[in-house]
Amino acid sequence: MHAASTPAQIAQAITAAHQAAFASFPPQPTPALPADRQHDAVYAGALAACSALGFIAIDAECLASAWSAQTARTGQFDPQAWPTQAADFGLLTSGGPEAFAPCPQWLGLYAVLPTAEWVGRMARAGVPTVQLRFKSDDAQAIAAEIAAAVAAVEGTGALLFINDHWRQAIAAGSYGVHLGQEDLDALSPEELAELRASGVRLGVSTHGYAEMVRASQAQPSYIAMGAVFPTTLKKMATVPQGLARLERYAALTRSYPQVAIGGISAAEFAQVRKSGVGSIAVVRAIVNAGNPEAAAAELMALMG
Numbered sequence: 001m002h003a004a005s006t007p008a009q010i011a012q013a014i015t016a017a018h019q020a021a022f023a024s025f026p027p028q029p030t031p032a033l034p035a036d037r038q039h040d041a042v043y044a045g046a047l048a049a050c051s052a053l054g055f056i057a058i059d060a061e062c063l064a065s066a067w068s069a070q071t072a073r074t075g076q077f078d079p080q081a082w083p084t085q086a087a088d089f090g091l092l093t094s095g096g097p098e099a100f101a102p103c104p105q106w107l108g109l110y111a112v113l114p115t116a117e118w119v120g121r122m123a124r125a126g127v128p129t130v131q132l133r134f135k136s137d138d139a140q141a142i143a144a145e146i147a148a149a150v151a152a153v154e155g156t157g158a159l160l161f162i163n164d165h166w167r168q169a170i171a172a173g174s175y176g177v178h179l180g181q182e183d184l185d186a187l188s189p190e191e192l193a194e195l196r197a198s199g200v201r202l203g204v205s206t207h208g209y210a211e212m213v214r215a216s217q218a219q220p221s222y223i224a225m226g227a228v229f230p231t232t233l234k235k236m237a238t239v240p241q242g243l244a245r246l247e248r249y250a251a252l253t254r255s256y257p258q259v260a261i262g263g264i265s266a267a268e269f270a271q272v273r274k275s276g277v278g279s280i281a282v283v284r285a286i287v288n289a290g291n292p293e294a295a296a297a298e299l300m301a302l303m304g
Contacts, residue, residue, distance in 0.1 A: 010045025013079035014067075015052050021244040025054025031061055042077055043068040056238065058210040062089060066209075084251040089209065092216040093255040099219035100195075100202040103159065103176065105257045107222065107279035109300045111286050112163075112261075116145050119160065120152030122286065125293045126300065129279060131178055133163040147172045161203055166195055176201030176221060181211045184218060192218060203259065207238040208245075212253055220256070224281065225249045227262020228272060243271055250275040266295075269302040 030051040037043045046067035050060040066083035073088065074081075086093050095102070108128040113119050119130050132149040136142050142165055150172045153160045161176040162169035169177045177200055179187075184204055187195070195202065201221035206212045215223055230240050240262065241249070250258055260272050261281035272280055282299060289295035 005041065007041050007044035007048065010042055010077065010079070011048040011052070014046060014049035017079045018049075018053060018082065022053040024242060025239070027052045028054060028056055028060065031057045037064075037068075040068055042071045054239075056208065059208040062209040062213060065089070082248060084248065086216075086252060086255065089213055089252065091213045091252060092219060094219065095255070096219050098196070100221045101199050103201045103203075103221040103257055105278055107159070107257055107259060109296065109303050110259055110261075110279045110281040111296065112281055112283045113287065116148035116152050118287065119149040119158075121292065122296060123153045123156040123158035123160075125296045126156075127158060127296050128300075129159045129161070131161040131163055131281075134165075143168050143172070146174065150174050159201075161201070166200070170195075170198045170200055174200065176203060178203040178205070178224070180205045181207070181215065184215065205261075206249075207241070209249075209252075212249065216253075216256075222257035222259055222279075223253050224259040224261050225253070225277070226260060226281075228260050229263030229268065231263040243275065246272065246277070247275045250277050266299060266302060269299065273302075273304070 028051045030048050033044055043064045047060055047064035050063040055063060063083065066088040069088040070081065070083045070085065071077045110129040110131065111122045111127045112131045112133050113122060114133060116132060119132050122130050130153065132146065134142060134145045146162055146165060146168045149160060159175045161178045162174045163178050164183060166177040179202065181204065203222045203224055204215040204220045205224045206215050212223060225246060227240050228242065228246050246260060258277040259279040259281050260275065260277045264272055264280055264282060265285050269280060280303065285299060286292050286295050
């Protein structure tokens with residue numbers, strides 16, 4: 001048993017053990033202790049430590065619960081042992097009776113693309129996983145673009161995911177759909193059941209521990225984690241997660257196929273791959289390249 005016994009001592013021990021990994025994150029305010037945790041020294045200490053290490057409130061609370069559960073399960077508090085067991089977080093592992101249809105554990109290079117033309121181009125270039133992220137307010141244009149993307153991957157072997165427009169994706173026969181956390185949360189139980197019953201694969205974006213736990217309740221086909229590095233493509237509600245957090249997220253969600261996304265260029269592939277993720281998603285690294293096919297070939301080689 002570690003000598004730390006008070007919340008302050010526990011917080012100090014955790015912070016000292018892990019501050020080097022999270023040095024780039026500014027400290028966050030420590031949330032108030034819930035009434036049912038007033039006498040849980042490990043929870044209180046971990047909550048303070050994880051806030052000091054830069055985790056936002058919902059993630060610090062998630063980590064504190066996991067640290068308390070880990071300590072109860074093992075019978076000792078170990079400040080070096082960052083929690084990674086799904087059960088300690090209440091995270092559902094993949095493959096349960098209510099799980100979405102499975103997809104390959106290793107999705108490889110994952111190209112996120114703006115049009116069906118781009119989807120077809122990268123599918124023919126051998127990119128194994130492609131996503132259509134088509135932005136429009138015109139329902140007919142959306143349906144047409146999705147249908148064109150489904151047709152574009154036929155005969156190529158590429159797995160196609162459609163961003164957001166899940167009903168149109170099902171109607172067109174897409175392999176999968178990808179939803180952001182807010183879109184997933186907005187689904188009613190009936191809509192989620194409809195989506196699952198269609199047989200389509202589901203990928204979900206996550207940006208921290210609390211969102212990974214929430215996403216796991218839907219038992220998706222894969223979990224995407226990011227943004228790993230700064231990105232200008234979309235306004236992010238959270239700071240870039242960085243490699244240290246990615247490694248810990250990947251350890252926690254290992255039962256799922258995993259996709260790392262956000263600001264990842266060829267120069268970062270080796271570092272990201274060390275986390276153990278089976279897929280890296282890219283946007284600008286392909287669509288902004290002078291020779292997109294050559295860029296895709298280089299990135300696929302880096303995936304190994």
